[in-house]
Amino acid sequence: MSAEPAVVVELAGVTKDYCVGLRGVRLRALDRVNLRIAPGEISVLLGPNGSGKSTLLKLLAGLQAPSTGSCRVQGIEAERGRASGRIGYMPESPVFPGGMTVGALLRHYAELSGLDQSAAQRCTAAVLETVGLLNRAAVKVGTLSKGLTQRLALAQALVHEPEVLLLDEPTAGVDPRGAEEMLALIRKLQALGRTIVLSTHQLEQAAALGGRVVLMQAGRVIFSGHWSDFAGAGESACFRTEPLSPAMRDELAAWLAARGHTLRDAGGAWPTLRARYLERLDDATGKELST
Amino acid sequence: MRRVRLIATATLRESLQQRSFGLLLLAALAFVAGTLFLRQFNFGSSELKFVADLGFGMLSLGAALLAITMTTQVFFDECERRTLHLLLARGVSRSEFLLGKLGGVTLLLGLYTFVLLTCLCPVLWARETALLALMPDGFERGYGLNFAGVMIAAYAFWLKSWVLASAVLWLATFAQNRISAMGCGLLLLVIFHTGGVLAVYGSNGGWPAWLSYGVRYILPDFAAFDLTPAVFEGADGFVGRAARLTLYAVLYGAVFIGLGVLQLRRREI
Numbered sequence: 001m002s003a004e005p006a007v008v009v010e011l012a013g014v015t016k017d018y019c020v021g022l023r024g025v026r027l028r029a030l031d032r033v034n035l036r037i038a039p040g041e042i043s044v045l046l047g048p049n050g051s052g053k054s055t056l057l058k059l060l061a062g063l064q065a066p067s068t069g070s071c072r073v074q075g076i077e078a079e080r081g082r083a084s085g086r087i088g089y090m091p092e093s094p095v096f097p098g099g100m101t102v103g104a105l106l107r108h109y110a111e112l113s114g115l116d117q118s119a120a121q122r123c124t125a126a127v128l129e130t131v132g133l134l135n136r137a138a139v140k141v142g143t144l145s146k147g148l149t150q151r152l153a154l155a156q157a158l159v160h161e162p163e164v165l166l167l168d169e170p171t172a173g174v175d176p177r178g179a180e181e182m183l184a185l186i187r188k189l190q191a192l193g194r195t196i197v198l199s200t201h202q203l204e205q206a207a208a209l210g211g212r213v214v215l216m217q218a219g220r221v222i223f224s225g226h227w228s229d230f231a232g233a234g235e236s237a238c239f240r241t242e243p244l245s246p247a248m249r250d251e252l253a254a255w256l257a258a259r260g261h262t263l264r265d266a267g268g269a270w271p272t273l274r275a276r277y278l279e280r281l282d283d284a285t286g287k288e289l290s291t
Numbered sequence: 292m293r294r295v296r297l298i299a300t301a302t303l304r305e306s307l308q309q310r311s312f313g314l315l316l317l318a319a320l321a322f323v324a325g326t327l328f329l330r331q332f333n334f335g336s337s338e339l340k341f342v343a344d345l346g347f348g349m350l351s352l353g354a355a356l357l358a359i360t361m362t363t364q365v366f367f368d369e370c371e372r373r374t375l376h377l378l379l380a381r382g383v384s385r386s387e388f389l390l391g392k393l394g395g396v397t398l399l400l401g402l403y404t405f406v407l408l409t410c411l412c413p414v415l416w417a418r419e420t421a422l423l424a425l426m427p428d429g430f431e432r433g434y435g436l437n438f439a440g441v442m443i444a445a446y447a448f449w450l451k452s453w454v455l456a457s458a459v460l461w462l463a464t465f466a467q468n469r470i471s472a473m474g475c476g477l478l479l480l481v482i483f484h485t486g487g488v489l490a491v492y493g494s495n496g497g498w499p500a501w502l503s504y505g506v507r508y509i510l511p512d513f514a515a516f517d518l519t520p521a522v523f524e525g526a527d528g529f530v531g532r533a534a535r536l537t538l539y540a541v542l543y544g545a546v547f548i549g550l551g552v553l554q555l556r557r558r559e560i
Contacts, residue, residue, distance in 0.1 A: 018559055058376075058560070061376070061379075061380040062379070062380060062382075063376055063379050063380060063560045064559060064560065080384075081379060081380065081381070081382035081383070081384075082382075084380060084381050084382030085382065087380060089376065089377070089380035091373040091376040091377065092373070093373070094372060094373040094374055094376070094377065095371075095372035095373070095374070096372070096374065097301070097305050097374075099304070099305065099308045100304075108297065108301060109377065109381070111293075111297055112294055112297055112298075112378060112381050112383060113381045113382075114381075114382070156377060160381070
């Protein structure tokens with residue numbers, strides 16, 4: 001009997017260098033990244049453009065090899081697609097051949113994943129239902145809206161029933177309603193036991209997903225932890241309330257004091273998620289400059 | 292092999308939906324059918340050779356253009372649309388990807404050759420019949436054309452375009468964009484045709500001789516793929532040449548694809 005590994009995704013000392021230009025100038029995309037993700041966890045990669053989020057996902061998908069260190073998915077080296085059966089990868093805004101139908105495209109990807117024709121047929125029907133595209137199976141891919149195309153992209157990542165999902169900006173370019181539907185879909189997949197690693201620039205969407213936050217800057221992980229820690233709940237937490245009467249305020253202050261907390265009025269300086277995010281990036285930049 | 296077949300089939304399906312393929316095929320068919328108007332001039336028995344030369348010229352030129360443009364297109368479409376990511380993340384190897392793409396283009400080139408032949412053969416047959424009725428003594432052997440020879444000549448042109456497609460696929464693996472890959476592909480087409488010309492200059496010795504040896508023995512010699520004499524001389528003797536030519540083409544195709552796989556492994560996707 002083999003116990004399920006406590007870590008599904010593991011990056012150990014991963015550095016990735018790209019050679020740029022004719023002179024082969026080295027550009028460091030990832031710098032000594034260490035990360036461990038538990039089964040069923042949802043991890044959101046945050047960070048500015050060029051911070052290494054997509055590179056990290058590509059390494060996990062086996063599209064690229066790390067310069068040093070190792071990327072493992074369920075204990076298998078991800079390099080050269082060795083762990084491909086366990087991974088579902090959705091790149092940022094892929095463009096599918098417009099002439100194929102949704103069903104045919106998914107069957108094609110299912111068969112490329114190694115499923116035989118009958119299994120591909122069965123998995124395609126199941127995944128179409130999961131992502132809500134069952135009534136569009138016979139529709140040409142070229143006629144789908146951006147939101148539906150993103151759902152199709154998610155469907156192709158799911159069609160071979162992988163344990164780990166790698167999603168590169170799944171809501172990029174999608175309208176708010178479409179983005180909300182996509183997030184609901186991602187939460188549903190997590191509830192089904194899938195381990196999800198996704199990158200995004202949308203802080204509110206990331207907060208809505210909860211789970212672990214991995215903040216990256218210049219190829220380094222500068223924060224990795226739960227959302228409550230990221231938002232600063234360890235030091236302070238902000239709540240918006242209706243105007244409180246002095247008696248109610250005193251009562252609340254006493255209740256908090258009994259639990260070791262102090263009540264303060266945030267007033268107009270309401271710390272937004274965006275402010276926390278920028279603050280953490282600035283802190284990391286300051287530390288880097290001082291060293 | 293299953294993945295190669297799946298990629299090849301998808302590539303063929305996508306290529307057939309390209310407007311450029313349809314336009315090129317229509318233009319080639321119109322050109323071949325247009326050779327019927329040569330009967331307006333009084334070329335005598337030479338007319339048949341004119342028609343065959345023009346038909347095979349169109350076959351060769353069109354297949355070469357298709358090999359360059361379609362191969363570049365199917366490769367860069369996958370890269371730029373990020374669908375290559377989806378294939379590689381599924382465990383499709385670089386060699387399976389390139390072989391699948393080459394397979395799709397090979398089928399497309401075969402289809403182009405077949406369709407053009409189905410137009411060229413009736414044209415040649417119609418003119419042969421008419422000319423034999425007009426001048427029964429105009430042809431030495433009592434017939435103008437050997438249709439088995441027509442097939443062999445067409446097969447050789449298809450092989451030539453296949454070698455070109457595999458070379459262009461190799462170029463595409465390290466080209467930055469499709470324009471540079473197409474430009475280098477056209478350059479290769481010219482260079483692969485220069486073997487015969489350099490042989491003339493190289494017969495005097497010196498550096499032209501070395502250059503001639505280099506081009507003729509390192510790079511494929513496209514002049515060797517011209518088996519159009521079989522159209523008039525009969526297929527005898529050309530079957531063996533076509534078999535040797537197949538080995539020659541497969542060897543070069545394998546080298547180009549091997550180099551392409553090595554380069555694609557180094558390329559950051």
